[in-house]
Amino acid sequence: MPGKNILYAQSGGVTPVINATAAAVIETARANRGRVGKVFAARDGIMGALEERLIDTDKLKKSEVAALHQTPGGAFGSCRYKLKSIEENQREYERLIEVFKAHDIGVFFYNGGNDSADTAWKVSQIGDKLGFHVQCIGIPKTIDNDLAVTDNCPGFGSVAKYVSVSILEASLDVMAMASSSTKVFIMEVMGRHAGWIAAAGGLACREKGDPPQVILFPEVPFDRDKFREKVRKSVETNGYCSVVVSEGARTPDGTFLADAGTTDAFGHKQLGGVAPVVAGMVKEDLGYKCHWAVCDYLQRSARHIASATDLEHARAVGKAAVELAIDGGSGVMPVIKRTSDQPYRWKIEAAPLSRIANHEKTLPKKFISADGFGITPSCRAYLDPLIRGEAYPAYRKDGLPDYVRPEFVYVDRKLEPFEV
Amino acid sequence: MPGKNILYAQSGGVTPVINATAAAVIETARANRGRVGKVFAARDGIMGALEERLIDTDKLKKSEVAALHQTPGGAFGSCRYKLKSIEENQREYERLIEVFKAHDIGVFFYNGGNDSADTAWKVSQIGDKLGFHVQCIGIPKTIDNDLAVTDNCPGFGSVAKYVSVSILEASLDVMAMASSSTKVFIMEVMGRHAGWIAAAGGLACREKGDPPQVILFPEVPFDRDKFREKVRKSVETNGYCSVVVSEGARTPDGTFLADAGTTDAFGHKQLGGVAPVVAGMVKEDLGYKCHWAVCDYLQRSARHIASATDLEHARAVGKAAVELAIDGGSGVMPVIKRTSDQPYRWKIEAAPLSRIANHEKTLPKKFISADGFGITPSCRAYLDPLIRGEAYPAYRKDGLPDYVRPEFVYVDRKLEPFEV
Numbered sequence: 081m082p083g084k085n086i087l088y089a090q091s092g093g094v095t096p097v098i099n100a101t102a103a104a105v106i107e108t109a110r111a112n113r114g115r116v117g118k119v120f121a122a123r124d125g126i127m128g129a130l131e132e133r134l135i136d137t138d139k140l141k142k143s144e145v146a147a148l149h150q151t152p153g154g155a156f157g158s159c160r161y162k163l164k165s166i167e168e169n170q171r172e173y174e175r176l177i178e179v180f181k182a183h184d185i186g187v188f189f190y191n192g193g194n195d196s197a198d199t200a201w202k203v204s205q206i207g208d209k210l211g212f213h214v215q216c217i218g219i220p221k222t223i224d225n226d227l228a229v230t231d232n233c234p235g236f237g238s239v240a241k242y243v244s245v246s247i248l249e250a251s252l253d254v255m256a257m258a259s260s261s262t263k264v265f266i267m268e269v270m271g272r273h274a275g276w277i278a279a280a281g282g283l284a285c286r287e288k289g290d291p292p293q294v295i296l297f298p299e300v301p302f303d304r305d306k307f308r309e310k311v312r313k314s315v316e317t318n319g320y321c322s323v324v325v326s327e328g329a330r331t332p333d334g335t336f337l338a339d340a341g342t343t344d345a346f347g348h349k350q351l352g353g354v355a356p357v358v359a360g361m362v363k364e365d366l367g368y369k370c371h372w373a374v375c376d377y378l379q380r381s382a383r384h385i386a387s388a389t390d391l392e393h394a395r396a397v398g399k400a401a402v403e404l405a406i407d408g409g410s411g412v413m414p415v416i417k418r419t420s421d422q423p424y425r426w427k428i429e430a431a432p433l434s435r436i437a438n439h440e441k442t443l444p445k446k447f448i449s450a451d452g453f454g455i456t457p458s459c460r461a462y463l464d465p466l467i468r469g470e471a472y473p474a475y476r477k478d479g480l481p482d483y484v485r486p487e488f489v490y491v492d493r494k495l496e497p498f499e500v
Numbered sequence: 501m502p503g504k505n506i507l508y509a510q511s512g513g514v515t516p517v518i519n520a521t522a523a524a525v526i527e528t529a530r531a532n533r534g535r536v537g538k539v540f541a542a543r544d545g546i547m548g549a550l551e552e553r554l555i556d557t558d559k560l561k562k563s564e565v566a567a568l569h570q571t572p573g574g575a576f577g578s579c580r581y582k583l584k585s586i587e588e589n590q591r592e593y594e595r596l597i598e599v600f601k602a603h604d605i606g607v608f609f610y611n612g613g614n615d616s617a618d619t620a621w622k623v624s625q626i627g628d629k630l631g632f633h634v635q636c637i638g639i640p641k642t643i644d645n646d647l648a649v650t651d652n653c654p655g656f657g658s659v660a661k662y663v664s665v666s667i668l669e670a671s672l673d674v675m676a677m678a679s680s681s682t683k684v685f686i687m688e689v690m691g692r693h694a695g696w697i698a699a700a701g702g703l704a705c706r707e708k709g710d711p712p713q714v715i716l717f718p719e720v721p722f723d724r725d726k727f728r729e730k731v732r733k734s735v736e737t738n739g740y741c742s743v744v745v746s747e748g749a750r751t752p753d754g755t756f757l758a759d760a761g762t763t764d765a766f767g768h769k770q771l772g773g774v775a776p777v778v779a780g781m782v783k784e785d786l787g788y789k790c791h792w793a794v795c796d797y798l799q800r801s802a803r804h805i806a807s808a809t810d811l812e813h814a815r816a817v818g819k820a821a822v823e824l825a826i827d828g829g830s831g832v833m834p835v836i837k838r839t840s841d842q843p844y845r846w847k848i849e850a851a852p853l854s855r856i857a858n859h860e861k862t863l864p865k866k867f868i869s870a871d872g873f874g875i876t877p878s879c880r881a882y883l884d885p886l887i888r889g890e891a892y893p894a895y896r897k898d899g900l901p902d903y904v905r906p907e908f909v910y911v912d913r914k915l916e917p918f919e920v
Contacts, residue, residue: 094676096669124679153672159680241899248900249516249801252573256514259544260579265797284900355794356773374775376793377685381669384805387899467899472892479661479807479887480668480704 084186237390388469504606808889
């Protein structure tokens with residue numbers, strides 16, 4: 081679809097490297113002028129697309145685009161807004177097509193997880209149905225690493241690096257304190273439905289006995305007695321115990337530990353946090369002094385400790401998306417295919433969105449150790465390459481990273497306002 | 501006291517750079533053989549000194565000592581154990597002197613905060629009283645930055661860098677999510693009695709409106725109404741609100757917010773955490789979706805993002821301690837004296853322990869903005885140089901920092917066992 085404009089939108093939770101994907105899209109499109117048109121970026125994801133809030137990325141300076149490669153967050157804004165089925169909400173799909181028509185948009189890039197793959201796929205179908213062909217291309221992004229088909233998801237490798245480095249460092253801290261003070265350190269990480277991020281904590285453990293001694297996965301039903309004994313044994317053997325707990329850790333009946341019903345002094349339900357719940361159990365069952373941390377957004381915005389491999393992946397899928405568009409592709413996603421563990425080699429392939437949409441890839445059983453508290457050598461072999469290399473951002477003289485928040489120029493509106 | 505051995509001990513909470521101080525002590529002593537003896541390191545701080553668990557650092561390879569410069573935690577073990585007054589516990593002071601005599605120790609380096617300065621000072625007095633002169637030298641270390649006399653405390657600058665970088669990054673995340681999801685992000689930092697670490701979060705705020713929009717200091721009594729209005733205004737103006745809260749934030753009657761009496765489902769008191777308490781208030785008062793993080797040990801072990809300035813300070817005080825010992829100094833601490841803000845210049849001076857012991861330097865009023873939720877330009881001028889420069893550790897090929905845990909060789913025991 082030569083000369084047609086591209087609409088790029090970010091979706092769902094952001095990552096340390098999603099802006100690198102965006103920058104690669106913009107740079108590759110600029111390098112292919114004539115074969116593709118302008119790149120518009122939807123403000124706040126699909127919501128901005130519906131509301132015709134479109135950023136003209138042609139107005140961004142080359143240096144601003146370059147700086148996006150090293151800036152975390154979602155520069156154009158993301159959103160948590162899932163389009164309903166076409167039957168339930170034809171109006172929104174039709175509106176999207178109107179916006180595309182009005183701005184000569186022939187290519188839609190949706191940079192997100194499996195929900196977004198589903199949306200991109202549906203949009204491509206409705207376009208054809210309405211007689212306006214749009215090339216819909218999903219671009220993978222999710223720290224949860226739960227997308228099907230692709231070997232791994234851009235964003236995950238950097239979070240994995242943050243988590244493994246952080247638990248290694250905090251474990252050195254608790255080791256130093258354990259003789260007279262804190263004996264157990266608990267770090268909560270993301271991954272409500274899949275234990276990939278928690279598994280990454282296991283990379284810090286190189287030799288038997290190394291921290292973290294305990295990982296609590298969503299995939300392994302929590303057993304308080306077994307957990308207590310594992311912690312006790314670690315403290316007795318090593319003097320301390322280091323624990324990584326997934327926010328998705330749950331009891332055998334499927335209840336999240338974080339939802340165990342914590343209430344504050346006024347009787348109100350507390351907001352999340354599985355680490356304090358687990359710390360409370362350790363204190364009650366074993367009497368050990370605990371410290372706990374909740375990484376939350378820090379883990380998924382920590383561009384300062386991004387994985388160089390992950391950054392390369394993030395750029396590669398952005399570049400590949402534009403190349404797929406030039407080749408007329410639609411209903412596809414550029415995915416990462418691993419061709420070798422040692423040495424680590426990978427390439428980009430195109431996969432149909434239908435194979436990715438709405439699937440969720442959890443941690444396979446063979447990646448979890450027999451006792452349920454650690455990772456296996458095959459898991460390590462899989463994870464290892466993803467955290468390799470340090471892709472540091474440039475720093476300003478004042479000691480802070482040189483992250484950018486460019487001023488955006490919006491494309492003139494051509495349509496009536498639309499209420500999402 | 502030429503030729504006498506040095507006993508080095510770490511005390512209290514560890515820092516990302518305390519091992520750099522230890523390494524500087526060892527290296528400077530090695531460079532001055534003959535003028536000073538061996539460096540012994542007490543295992544687990546003063547407890548190991550009392551129990552005669554002494555590590556012979558002469559047995560450490562040069563490369564191991566070098567690697568300590570980039571390893572967080574407390575390599576020799578630290579402890580939370582405060583010697584009581586001499587009147588209450590003469591037995592322990594006398595035991596220390598016995599250990600010193602037995603191992604020809606003429607110099608005692610206590611690397612810690614104001615409690616440790618107090619202990620070092622008392623030890624020097626009891627030594628003289630018992631007719632065994634020991635040169636007692638405190639070496640400053642505390643992430644809390646609450647020591648008197650010294651311009652700043654080694655360890656603090658790196659934590660300040662971690663906190664300012666982290667809140668900047670997480671704020672970019674919440675900005676991207678705010679249109680349809682999380683509007684308020686809350687990050688809890690350490691500093692139970694002084695707001696220095698919380699203030700460091702303010703470095704991320706370069707221009708009016710920049711995050712963090714709210715800092716909750718221990719020095720400013722928490723006012724829920726004012727806080728609510730500040731958060732509401734930020735969300736209305738910026739679309740989101742980014743909050744740094746000190747673990748020491750407290751109500752006007754002095755109650756820590758974290759101790760507001762949170763109980764779990766079983767009616768047990770929960771363990772700490774002010775961030776979830778504040779998040780609960782925001783949710784209840786304003787209905788905004790919140791995310792919260794608790795940095796805990798991560799902030800004080802984050803050697804991966806250490807400040808180069810802080811690392812230099814940490815090394816300088818270690819080196820100066822040995823030089824003071826060679827010059828016969830006792831009852832003193834090498835402190836950092838700032839001679840210029842711009843350009844930043846500093847030097848090391850010796851200060852009497854009596855001026856440091858048991859004092860606590862809280863954030864001065866002039867460093868807190870009029871509304872109580874931010875820092876002033878003079879605070880920024882003070883903090884700014886302390887986070888400058890990135891002192892990255894070396895990484896292994898597997899993507900993790902090359903931190904060391906040397907095998908220690910212990911000095912043969914010469915005394916009867918002693919129960920602490």
